[in-house]
Amino acid sequence: MIGGLTTTIEIASLAMAVWALISTFRNRSMDTWHLIGIGLLWLLLLGQGVVSVVMMAGGERPAEMVTFIAYLATVVLIPPACALWGLMERTRWGPAVIAFACLILPVMMVRLEQIWDPSLV
Structure with missing residues (x-):
């Protein structure tokens, strides 16, 4: 795992959550810009996933594989799932789904770091 990429994902996810919450409070449904934002976040997560798999293939192993x-x-599956759910929900609750998912991602990224390097706990 790359610490800088993890931090970038956490910041991007929190920013996306704030943006989606603002849309929710303004009573707006999900739009193309939300999809672009969640797509960019997904690309960051895919990058971290590829890096992690390459590192594991190279011999580095997390404590609990x-x-x-x-x-x-x-x-990696959360962003496309929440984007699909948000698209199906054509009310203000579509962005709320995105916000909820984007608030979960930083917590999961911290947990991934802890599993990768138990000395971080």
Whole structure:
């Protein structure tokens, strides 16, 4: 795992959550810009996933391999799932789904870091 990329993902996710919450409070449905934002966040997460897999293939291993892979797969699947759900929900609650997902991602990224390097706990 790359610490700088993890921090970037956490900041981008929190910024996206704030933006989606503002849309929710302004009673607006999800639009194309929300999809672009969640898509960019997803690309960052895919990058972290690829880097992690390459590092594991190179011999570096997290302390709990199965747990790490499960968290990594979940983190990578959250953005497309929330984007789809947000698109289906054509009310103000579409951006609320995105906000909720984007508030979960930083917590999961911290947990991934802790699993990768137990000395961070």
